Amino acid sequence: MSKDKKPNPSKIRISPWVIYGAVLLILIAIQLVSSGTNFQEVKPTSLSRFYQYLDSGQVEKVVFNKSTAQVYLNKAALNSKTHEKIEKKNLLGKDNTGPHYTLDIGTNSELFQKKLEEARLEGKLKDYSSEPESNWGDILINFLPIILIIAFWLFMFRRMSGGGSGGGGGQIFSIGKSKARLFDEKNDIKVTFKDVAGLEGAKEEIQEIVEFLKNPEKYTSIGGKIPKGALLVGPPGTGKTLLAKAVAGEAQVPFFSLSGSDFVEMFVGVGASRVRDLFKQAKEKSPSIIFIDEIDAVGRARGKNNFSGSNDERENTLNQLLTEMDGFGTNTHVIVLAATNRADVLDKALMRAGRFDRQIYVDLPDIRERKEIFEVHLKPLKKSEELDTEFLAKQTPGFSGADIANVCNESALIAARKGKKAVDKQDFLDAVDRIVGGLEKKNKIVTPEEKRAIAIHEAGHATVSWMLEHAAPLVKVTIVPRGQSLGAAWYLPEERLIVRPEQMLDEMCATMGGRAAEKVIFNKISTGALSDLEKVTKQARAMVTVYGLNDKLGNITYYDSSGQSEYNFSKPYSEETAKIIDKEISDLIESQYDRAIQILNENKEKLNQLADILIEKEVIFKDDLEAIFGQRPHEKTENEVVTES
Known part of the structure; x- marks a missing residue:
């Protein structure tokens, strides 16, 4: 037989429980046959009535034990009216x-037997016999509870030991086993770098890992050491997991994939045991890749938030992970890839050279x-044939790969809802509006x-952004309620x-500009500017406390890139500095508010005109603003879309 001949996949596998059930049925059948059962209901009778049947010669045979007796009638008696119910x-x-x-x-079976013997001698009874008290049926019934307990115990034992199905990571006897899913390099992994669009910088950097796994001798022959690990860092949805799969697909090696939370369990020592088992499996299949998604679940810095006591299970798991990464030899050809969007909270020991030697930043496209x-x-x-992908790319700034996939799917749903046979440009624009702004609520x-207050508010945004050099130019404005907002403006x-x-x-x-327009036209303000105030407050606070763009505070930042500031119980500045920060933030916002009011006062008639068109059409575009305000003073090209409510 050739070595590559595969076993017959059609071979029938019989469950052991089928065998157990068949044995039980055979035992029951044997008992029924051996007991001579007639598959008929046997009616009870009294002892005195039985003696009447016996004295009148109606009984043919009696089988008895110490407590009960079974009576067999002769044919003549069976056909008589006395026994018509039989x-x-x-x-x-x-x-x-x-x-x-x-x-x-x-209890007096001896007297009963004496009566039967007298009837036999007189010719009134053909035969009688005695049998033991218990038979196979009685034994089976007596031992049935024990049999059921043993069967249940065997069933639970098989379940707890994994049931022979290759899993068992969550069962009690294999709880310390790794829950990693193994992707076989010959069958499962189909993703390569060709399937990963964009991410050119990250792909170029991670290409070396593929070379390490494909041809390790090229590096080890001159004394080089294979890197232990690479950390993929970036915002959610940018393709970190996809990139790790592509590495395994390109290198054609086994790929162990699991999440950081798979190590965490309520039992002490389970996480560390799973780490050991994971690396043991990876070494056995080396060269191989271990991919740990969301590693911050176990890799968070130790000792910073340890309120649960000194024996923290998560820290024990991290310690074991550190030991395994630094412990397995350089010639095992096992590389650890990990992904996170919270690299700032990871333990420094995990990030040092010799563990995660490389940090690959996967940015938004x-x-x-x-x-x-x-x-x-x-x-x-x-x-549709006229669909331009470059135009779509311009309409989605700040979108991740997952967001773009969602836009494509949403556009297909919108086109199908409208009864179209193909997806066109407008469907994609509607999909972007749906995802960014929410569902229209007409x-x-x-x-x-x-409605007029909303129109004035949105027209105020459009007017101020049109007049300012560095503000994003407008694409369209709508006063149709969408999501939680009553109106929205799209910019580039x-x-x-x-x-x-x-x-x-x-x-x-x-x-x-929205709140300023309400003040200019109505001399009143409303709650409709909540999202605007939240956005502008964050921007002002960032200017003052993060980027050092405030003259009064000077070149200083209170931003902590290590992510450990959340564990501090005191602010990194004094109370006096806090007052200065609050005042500078307030002054920044108020100065821009006054500036917006000034711009709108100078263009009050055009503001009202724009609001009237908006009330009439509900949606206006860049062309409508050009018709009212003329060419934008500081026109720019190569722009893209974002939303501001």
């Missing part, structure tokens, strides 16, 4: 051969990478006064790597 046929359709009656003979991601997710869709009751911000103070101030001024 069925002539049994359940199988055959003649009822008995026993026909059963009776309790009490830029416009070129978004175009590539769109092309991947558009393949399964039926799309049936929401809005009074005319509220630039993709900046650094932001200057004047750019932040212009954005803050445009954000305050």
